[in-house]
Amino acid sequence: MEKALKFGQQCAQTYKLCGFDRLISGYIGNKTAKGIGNAIEFQEYRNYQPGDELKHLDWRVYAKTDKLIVKKYQEEIQPKVEIITDISTSMTAPAKEKYEAALVLSAFLLESAIRSESICSWWTFGNGFKQLMPFTRRITSWAELESKGSLDLQTEYALQQPQLARNSIRFFISDFLWQSDPEKLVPKMAQGAAALVLLATLTQTELKPEFKGFQTLIDVESNEKTEIFIDDTMIADYQKKLDIHLKLWTDASIRHKANYCLMRTEDIMSQNWQTLIQHQIVDYQS
Amino acid sequence: MTFLYPLALFGLAAVPITLFIYYFHKLNKPVIVSTVFLWPQQQIKAGTGRQFSQLIKNRLLLLEILLILLLTIAALGLGLRNSKQIYQAVIILDSSASMQAVDQEGRTPIVKAKQDIVRFLRDKEPFSVSLLESGFQPRLLNSDLRDINKLPRILDQWQAYKTYHSLNPALKMAGQILPKHGMITVYTDTEPEQARLKQLQNQKRIQWRAYGRAADNIAITQAGRRRNKDQEELFLILKNFTKAKQQVLVNLYQKKNITKQWTLTLEPEAKPRQLLYNLSRTDDIMEFRLTNKDSLAIDNSVQLVPDDEKKIPLKLIISDRKLEQKILEMMAVFNNQVQLLPTAKINPFKQPAMIISDNPVTKEHIPAKLRESLWIIEFNQESDQTFYGPYILDKNHPFTRELVLKGVRWPGLKGTKQGYPLVAAIKQSLIIEKETNSNRRKHFLIYLNLFKSNLHKTVNWPILWSNILKAKKETLSGLASKNIHTGANSIARFFESPKLKLISSTGQTSEITGHGSRFPIRVNKKGLYTLVLNDKTYAQLSFLFLSAQESDLRHKTSGVWGDVDTASYNKLYIVDITWFFLLLALMIIMIHHFMIYQWYFNFENTCSCHKSFGKS
Numbered sequence: 001m002e003k004a005l006k007f008g009q010q011c012a013q014t015y016k017l018c019g020f021d022r023l024i025s026g027y028i029g030n031k032t033a034k035g036i037g038n039a040i041e042f043q044e045y046r047n048y049q050p051g052d053e054l055k056h057l058d059w060r061v062y063a064k065t066d067k068l069i070v071k072k073y074q075e076e077i078q079p080k081v082e083i084i085t086d087i088s089t090s091m092t093a094p095a096k097e098k099y100e101a102a103l104v105l106s107a108f109l110l111e112s113a114i115r116s117e118s119i120c121s122w123w124t125f126g127n128g129f130k131q132l133m134p135f136t137r138r139i140t141s142w143a144e145l146e147s148k149g150s151l152d153l154q155t156e157y158a159l160q161q162p163q164l165a166r167n168s169i170r171f172f173i174s175d176f177l178w179q180s181d182p183e184k185l186v187p188k189m190a191q192g193a194a195a196l197v198l199l200a201t202l203t204q205t206e207l208k209p210e211f212k213g214f215q216t217l218i219d220v221e222s223n224e225k226t227e228i229f230i231d232d233t234m235i236a237d238y239q240k241k242l243d244i245h246l247k248l249w250t251d252a253s254i255r256h257k258a259n260y261c262l263m264r265t266e267d268i269m270s271q272n273w274q275t276l277i278q279h280q281i282v283d284y285q286s
Numbered sequence: 287m288t289f290l291y292p293l294a295l296f297g298l299a300a301v302p303i304t305l306f307i308y309y310f311h312k313l314n315k316p317v318i319v320s321t322v323f324l325w326p327q328q329q330i331k332a333g334t335g336r337q338f339s340q341l342i343k344n345r346l347l348l349l350e351i352l353l354i355l356l357l358t359i360a361a362l363g364l365g366l367r368n369s370k371q372i373y374q375a376v377i378i379l380d381s382s383a384s385m386q387a388v389d390q391e392g393r394t395p396i397v398k399a400k401q402d403i404v405r406f407l408r409d410k411e412p413f414s415v416s417l418l419e420s421g422f423q424p425r426l427l428n429s430d431l432r433d434i435n436k437l438p439r440i441l442d443q444w445q446a447y448k449t450y451h452s453l454n455p456a457l458k459m460a461g462q463i464l465p466k467h468g469m470i471t472v473y474t475d476t477e478p479e480q481a482r483l484k485q486l487q488n489q490k491r492i493q494w495r496a497y498g499r500a501a502d503n504i505a506i507t508q509a510g511r512r513r514n515k516d517q518e519e520l521f522l523i524l525k526n527f528t529k530a531k532q533q534v535l536v537n538l539y540q541k542k543n544i545t546k547q548w549t550l551t552l553e554p555e556a557k558p559r560q561l562l563y564n565l566s567r568t569d570d571i572m573e574f575r576l577t578n579k580d581s582l583a584i585d586n587s588v589q590l591v592p593d594d595e596k597k598i599p600l601k602l603i604i605s606d607r608k609l610e611q612k613i614l615e616m617m618a619v620f621n622n623q624v625q626l627l628p629t630a631k632i633n634p635f636k637q638p639a640m641i642i643s644d645n646p647v648t649k650e651h652i653p654a655k656l657r658e659s660l661w662i663i664e665f666n667q668e669s670d671q672t673f674y675g676p677y678i679l680d681k682n683h684p685f686t687r688e689l690v691l692k693g694v695r696w697p698g699l700k701g702t703k704q705g706y707p708l709v710a711a712i713k714q715s716l717i718i719e720k721e722t723n724s725n726r727r728k729h730f731l732i733y734l735n736l737f738k739s740n741l742h743k744t745v746n747w748p749i750l751w752s753n754i755l756k757a758k759k760e761t762l763s764g765l766a767s768k769n770i771h772t773g774a775n776s777i778a779r780f781f782e783s784p785k786l787k788l789i790s791s792t793g794q795t796s797e798i799t800g801h802g803s804r805f806p807i808r809v810n811k812k813g814l815y816t817l818v819l820n821d822k823t824y825a826q827l828s829f830l831f832l833s834a835q836e837s838d839l840r841h842k843t844s845g846v847w848g849d850v851d852t853a854s855y856n857k858l859y860i861v862d863i864t865w866f867f868l869l870l871a872l873m874i875i876m877i878h879h880f881m882i883y884q885w886y887f888n889f890e891n892t893c894s895c896h897k898s899f900g901k902s
Binding site: 090091094175177178179214217218219220221225227241242 | 308316317318319320321322323324325326344346
């Protein structure tokens with residue numbers, strides 16, 4: 001695990017997290033977030049608009065000019081980034097690489113966020129929500145992180161409400177191959193977040209299975225065995241069903257102002273971050 | 287329940303193949319996936335356990351095995367017997383001696399056939415069959431047999447001993463007693479000629495089953511023993527039925543000692559070889575034994591008992607010298623068949639069996655007490671009319687056999703005499719058989735003037751005398767011969783209705799029942815027998831198996847011919863229910879496909895489920 005995490009950190013040496021404006025979608029610009037931060041700095045005056053808080057009116061200007069002018073402040077903050085990684089056993093199938101890729105991606109985002117002067121927190125789920133790395137300190141030495149548990153996110157939320165930071169940028173890393181309804185799950189994931197990014201990591205085998213003939217499929221979590229005869233038609237229909245599944249997550253993400261990004265495990269392991277760059281999640285850092 | 291095409295049982299081989307394929311598949315490394323909900327869910331969810339127990343839980347596999355079974359049964363052509371019908375048949379049993387020829391396993395065609403008949407009829411129950419033994423005079427062993435348990439006892443009566451192969455009379459008889467829906471099954475060792483088969487009336491209902499075996503054989507096909515005064519002549523004919531030259535050793539035994547030995551080289555392909563041996567008169571039994579690896583016990587030895595030829599005591603009372611001369615010339619030719627008695631007077635100890643006279647025979651000429659039947663042949667030469675034909679002959683009478691009277695000048699007949707005409711010209715009888723008071727006595731009248739006739743210059747003259755003497759010889763009391771062919775009827779004549787018994791060399795005794803004065807003597811096994819007349823030994827007989835036709839085994843064959851078991855039989859007795867199994871198989875195929883592609887429906891359900899999520 002440590003190897004994967006260090007590999008992710010190394011990959012992020014030339015990248016930084018970007019696109020906060022887009023992620024937070026119209027709140028505050030680069031490195032800022034609404035209402036959160038340690039310092040408040042005057043930015044500019046502007047005319048009062050209905051809905052502005054009265055406490056921000058500059059009563060002195062009003063007394064002199066009889067105009068309602070609002071003092072606009074910029075809260076100088078350090079953005080909070082929360083990475084929530086699925087470490088359930090389903091991430092080890094069909095190959096261990098998927099789990100490793102999820103860890104590499106987590107480390108990559110953590111390092112990119114740190115390099116973008118953000119504060120980071122790292123959570124895992126699958127066997128209950130657990131915070132591995134709090135905002136307050138940065139961990140450089142990783143204990144062994146076993147992949148275990150078989151809970152999907154909906155069950156996790158039902159069992160335990162995680163104490164996630166408000167107004168943080170949340171990255172959920174998983175394969176999202178659950179039968180849970182995305183329409184109900186995405187709002188829960190986005191609850192209190194400034195922005196939500198769903199990073200789906202799937203292997204090439206999952207995207208396009210290549211095994212054919214009589215096969216025994218074993219669900220890695222439930223050990224449920226399925227005898228099946230797989231031919232081209234069967235594979236085509238599997239892919240059709242997978243496409244519909246992915247589209248359900250994409251549609252739910254768009255509807256709840258989240259970003260959904262599908263990444264191939266193989267791309268992650270070969271340091272191909274083009275998908276993240278295209279989605280303006282990371283960018284090169286000179 | 288009957289399978290019409292039993293070979294289709296090989297279709298069951300598909301079951302282990304399918305099992306192997308499934309088992310082999312089970313040995314594949316399973317694929318571990320993060321979730322299975324994207325795959326069809328209708329498949330077998332195999333639990334834990336041993337491979338085989340998992341295998342038999344596989345519903346698809348079970349369906350496929352069921353499908354194979356149903357298709358195999360359909361291909362077997364399962365037929366149910368129509369309960370309203372019972373199997374009716376006439377079974378013809380070949381009784382020719384070649385059915386006893388043993389094969390390398392020591393079994394004979396007759397044994398194999400008996401086993402097959404029991405098996406065949408057990409399969410056909412309920413049945414009603416008649417069993418008919420072949421021969422010139424077929425013998426009905428049983429009619430309307432319905433009980434399989436009685437069959438072995440009836441089959442024990444079937445014995446193959448005849449020295450000829452003749453099935454046609456039995457086939458004709460079977461056609462007459464055959465029920466409307468009956469079948470004929472022939473058990474033989476000879477393949478029927480296809481051309482002859484087509485001529486048969488019931489050929490579509492005849493099935494031939496043969497159990498013969500083409501085999502080489504070297505056999506004794508003829509043997510005899512003749513006595514002539516102080517000399518005896520033995521003869522033997524051997525045949526080589528193999529394709530190669532054969533060395534054989536022939537021993538002649540007298541009182542169990544070898545008297546003479548021959549080492550012979552026999553030409554191939556049934557070329558006969560004759561042996562002659564003369565010896566001085568003896569009452570010992572002479573036995574020929576042939577030694578060769580290809581010979582069979584049934585025809586490699588003969589035992590010949592001394593056989594005195596019976597002679598007809600004959601008395602001539604003829605006044606015409608020319609006629610007497612002509613008759614004496616003929617009697618000299620048939621010297622070994624007749625014994626001329628002195629003409630002077632009747633010898634009370636040697637009574638004539640036949641009197642030939644050219645004058646009416648009076649009571650003085652006839653002995654007062656006849657032991658045997660007397661034949662009187664009268665010549666009447668007072669003819670006034672000459673006939674040149676056409677002549678009418680009673681062909682059924684033994685006197686007229688082989689006679690051809692074309693071109694014969696026959697002066698005869700003066701006046702009309704009552705009797706049965708044997709030879710006639712226009713309306714005039716030339717040879718007449720007269721009625722006599724006694725059944726044993728026969729009176730023949732021959733109207734013939736030798737001065738005006740050319741009959742005695744034609745071949746008809748010796749033929750006529752040969753016929754007369756032969757017919758008379760058959761009526762003589764006692765045995766015609768003591769060396770008798772097996773399977774042939776040997777008639778012994780005894781006018782006193784005696785009590786006759788035949789005792790075999792193994793001590794088996796059989797009573798002989800006569801018809802009038804005729805006592806048929808017939809045995810099935812060759813060997814020495816003793817004829818006992820009124821509890822006294824009358825004669826020793828030897829039964830010989832001599833038949834070139836039956837010793838020749840080169841064309842014997844095994845096989846089944848005919849089409850009893852096909853269309854005609856099925857229509858009558860079997861209700862074919864193949865369609866039922868085909869329908870079941872079709873249903874299984876549909877269920878099978880439904881199970882394989884059920885996930886399509888699941889998939890559609892999943893889609894509609896997702897759509898409902900979208901709406902919510």
